[in-house]
Amino acid sequence: DAKTTQPPSMDCAEGRAANLPCNHSTISGNEYVYWYRQIHSQGPQYIIHGLKNNETNEMASLIITEDRKSSTLILPHATLRDTAVYYCIVRGFNAGNNRKLIWGLGTSLAVNP
């Protein structure tokens, strides 16, 4: 599985867009980029995933560069409730049962009032 690199922490003002970067320079052609977040003491929560094209859902947008070596998760109007650790994970989608997600330490996002 491709390794990901994320900044350990970021700050964002409430109401502004939060842009969380992720580098995955060794990603292979069939690997998706997944984003999860973990609000303090809770279980991780799925946010969004994508392969090549940019994706948007009710929670966030995912921008993947053309060479797929990096991506950015965008929270368009961050609120205090978005304060969490955000994990970027790259994982093959149709692999066999001996594959597994590799969870790094993620980015700790603090949304400030």
Add this chain to the structure above:
Amino acid sequence: NAGVTQTPKFQVLKTGQSMTLQCAQDMNHNSMYWYRQDPGMGLRLIYYSASEGTTDKGEVPNGYNVSRLNKREFSLRLESAAPSQTSVYFCASSERGHGDTQYFGPGTRLTVL
């Protein structure tokens, strides 16, 4: 839908005691997972079950056993608890395998004295 539920939420054990952590999901998912999360480390996979009747070791299986009781339930047993097993344990499920979106329970906070 309750999603993924875990019991208990908190537990304190003495070294050498045994216990079983329970997990159930009501999303009719095929795959279920047990992770542990320690300070300063990412989530680490203990065991997983790709489908009912099958289980496989993850990254850190030593000291644990699992049972996939039926499609809904996946339990994790500590036969002889050790202080190194003090951690937060998360159960997750997905419709298919590791590459699919995983849904997490609220976690069990275990302390072994």
